[in-house]
Amino acid sequence: MRRGMFTxxxxxLALVSTAFGRSEGGARPLTMxxxxxxxxxxxxxxxxxxxxxYLDLEAGRVVIELAPAFAPAHVANIRKLARQKYWDGLAIVxxxxxxxxxxxxxxxxxxxxxxxxxxxxxxxxxEFTVAASAVAFTRLxxxxxxxxxxxxxxxxxxxxxxxxxxDQAWLAHCYAAVGAGRENAADSSNGSELYVVTGHSPRHxxxxxxxxxxxxxxxxxxxxxPRGRGPMGFFEDAAQRIAxxxxxxxxDVPEAERVPLQVMRTDTPAFERLVESRRNRRxxxxxxxxxxxxLCNVPVPVRQPPPED
Amino acid sequence: MRRGMFTxxxxxLALVSTAFGRSEGGARPLTMxxxxxxxxxxxxxxxxxxxxxYLDLEAGRVVIELAPAFAPAHVANIRKLARQKYWDGLAIVxxxxxxxxxxxxxxxxxxxxxxxxxxxxxxxxxEFTVAASAVAFTRLxxxxxxxxxxxxxxxxxxxxxxxxxxDQAWLAHCYAAVGAGRENAADSSNGSELYVVTGHSPRHxxxxxxxxxxxxxxxxxxxxxPRGRGPMGFFEDAAQRIAxxxxxxxxDVPEAERVPLQVMRTDTPAFERLVESRRNRRxxxxxxxxxxxxLCNVPVPVRQPPPED
Numbered sequence: 001m002r003r004g005m006f007t008x009x010x011x012x013l014a015l016v017s018t019a020f021g022r023s024e025g026g027a028r029p030l031t032m033x034x035x036x037x038x039x040x041x042x043x044x045x046x047x048x049x050x051x052x053x054y055l056d057l058e059a060g061r062v063v064i065e066l067a068p069a070f071a072p073a074h075v076a077n078i079r080k081l082a083r084q085k086y087w088d089g090l091a092i093v094x095x096x097x098x099x100x101x102x103x104x105x106x107x108x109x110x111x112x113x114x115x116x117x118x119x120x121x122x123x124x125x126x127e128f129t130v131a132a133s134a135v136a137f138t139r140l141x142x143x144x145x146x147x148x149x150x151x152x153x154x155x156x157x158x159x160x161x162x163x164x165x166x167d168q169a170w171l172a173h174c175y176a177a178v179g180a181g182r183e184n185a186a187d188s189s190n191g192s193e194l195y196v197v198t199g200h201s202p203r204h205x206x207x208x209x210x211x212x213x214x215x216x217x218x219x220x221x222x223x224x225x226p227r228g229r230g231p232m233g234f235f236e237d238a239a240q241r242i243a244x245x246x247x248x249x250x251x252d253v254p255e256a257e258r259v260p261l262q263v264m265r266t267d268t269p270a271f272e273r274l275v276e277s278r279r280n281r282r283x284x285x286x287x288x289x290x291x292x293x294x295l296c297n298v299p300v301p302v303r304q305p306p307p308e309d
Numbered sequence: 310m311r312r313g314m315f316t317x318x319x320x321x322l323a324l325v326s327t328a329f330g331r332s333e334g335g336a337r338p339l340t341m342x343x344x345x346x347x348x349x350x351x352x353x354x355x356x357x358x359x360x361x362x363y364l365d366l367e368a369g370r371v372v373i374e375l376a377p378a379f380a381p382a383h384v385a386n387i388r389k390l391a392r393q394k395y396w397d398g399l400a401i402v403x404x405x406x407x408x409x410x411x412x413x414x415x416x417x418x419x420x421x422x423x424x425x426x427x428x429x430x431x432x433x434x435x436e437f438t439v440a441a442s443a444v445a446f447t448r449l450x451x452x453x454x455x456x457x458x459x460x461x462x463x464x465x466x467x468x469x470x471x472x473x474x475x476d477q478a479w480l481a482h483c484y485a486a487v488g489a490g491r492e493n494a495a496d497s498s499n500g501s502e503l504y505v506v507t508g509h510s511p512r513h514x515x516x517x518x519x520x521x522x523x524x525x526x527x528x529x530x531x532x533x534x535p536r537g538r539g540p541m542g543f544f545e546d547a548a549q550r551i552a553x554x555x556x557x558x559x560x561d562v563p564e565a566e567r568v569p570l571q572v573m574r575t576d577t578p579a580f581e582r583l584v585e586s587r588r589n590r591r592x593x594x595x596x597x598x599x600x601x602x603x604l605c606n607v608p609v610p611v612r613q614p615p616p617e618d
Contacts, residue, residue, distance in 0.1 A: 199484065199509070208590075219406055285517075290455055290513050
């Protein structure tokens with residue numbers, strides 16, 4: 001009987017360590033394809049339509065999920081701007097290799113010609129961090145160069161510090177992060193100028209600028225845009241800028257035109273198995289599984305819901 | 310007198326910690342622009358012409374520096390292939406968003422139609438690591454998720470382990486790294502199929518595949534190529550592949566057509582200052598200098614030599 005309890009306790013540990021370390025009972029460790037193939041409907045969530053931003057370019061469509069839990073004032077302003085069709089006909093003004101794609105009003109610095117912000121706020125508080133206790137957190141156990149702790153919060157890669165250090169959490173500048181451009185003053189952004197990280201994750205920007213969400217689909221559209229040849233990838237010639245057809249909130253896109261998307265939940269055993277599949281790559285090709293993975297090298301999967309769901 | 314000695318000892322410490330930590334005597338910490346502006350000719354080296362590979366596409370030119378210290382057999386074979394003009398008229402066969410651009414012979418798997426390798430070897434040993442003692446090493450003090458130690462060796466980002474762990478060093482899969490594609494067998498590469506990392510650094514590939522060098526200039530050419538729409542970014546339609554005009558060794562490029570390039574030395578106090586300028590960003594825009602930097606977020610500068618040199 002005691003032996004039975006001991007066994008049960010060991011099994012419990014084994015199940016925990018499976019998630020971020022070893023394989024179960026000698027079974028072959030799972031690849032990411034295995035993990036995704038074994039997910040069920042409850043391993044996925046459907047983002048709120050009011051949290052989705054559809055960016056339409058001639059080159060294709062980009063869908064962003066906003067993160068109101070981390071940047072409530074910016075997200076509220078971005079929703080206002082989208083409802084006013086503020087960005088329609090404005091432009092991508094910057095495409096910098098290994099860094100960002102950025103869009104907004106090329107005339108925003110010119111009071112006479114700048115597009116009206118309408119009902120939107122002109123200036124917002126910096127939303128660089130939030131109280132760690134206010135947001136969900138699934139921790140990655142492998143450490144990080146930039147922050148004391150890293151992991152995921154409702155699908156977004158995040159970093160945080162301990163309660164003793166300040167008890168703050170923040171969105172991390174991983175590839176596909178979306179942020180709000182600002183001038184030198186920390187509180188000089190209003191969400192009308194947005195950027196997407198398209199290169200090696202510039203984590204030194206964390207806590208220096210407000211992140212507002214991440215791209216769910218369409219990174220290949222942004223990544224393939226022609227690079228700007230001016231300093232920092234800005235287009236010096238207005239004719240080279242890339243026109244924005246429209247930016248809409250998901251809730252304002254006609255139902256027939258919406259892309260049905262689901263994001264893998266990051267607070268589940270299935271996601272822990274996914275992380276493990278990236279920590280130790282077991283596809284036949286790999287000869288040296290590392291046993292660790294960097295935050296920004298774990299993709300948080302996005303799918304169109306299967307017909308049976 | 311004792312006090313004088315104590316002061317001298319403290320100064321010594323201060324100078325050491327300047328390189329990777331604090332500022333000297335209250336002086337404003339340097340930005341990268343400051344550091345580069347203060348370099349002298351001896352802070353730069355000119356790569357050997359036989360270590361340079363010029364890749365010419367319609368979209369522009371890419372210049373790669375090969376790393377014979379890390380992959381001697383692969384580099385020797387790549388030199389043979391370039392001298393035979395092996396790649397001329399072949400193609401970029403894969404452009405995968407946030408991962409790699411890859412080129413070679415689309416018919417390499419078809420014995421009847423594959424291009425002849427001529428004097429080049431068909432198969433090479435895996436060159437995943439070298440003895441750490443055989444290569445230079447300037448250490449980055451900020452740690453790393455994937456390897457016990459990271460830093461630079463003659464301009465290349467590298468990782469290594471301690472003598473007790475195996476005493477090996479290896480090139481790191483940072484953005485702009487160039488590697489030799491292989492099949493499942495570790496020794497199935499020959500350097501005829503090459504790839505360049507164009508996205509967030511896939512460090513899990515370290516020690517799984519042979520890296521042969523890094524791109525010095527032209528990443529914006531590769532980064533802006535249209536993405537392949539097949540699995541893993543391969544072009545499914547042969548017409549979508551991107552033609553290679555030519556690949557030449559620098560020593561075979563007519564002098565008038567060469568790009569005069571210098572690479573910042575990574576074993577100098579100037580480079581230590583550059584790293585420090587990336588660890589603590591002091592440009593006015595930044596409000597939160599991190600005090601740390603990830604290996605792949607430190608650019609190793611490349612320049613055209615100034616007229617006065």
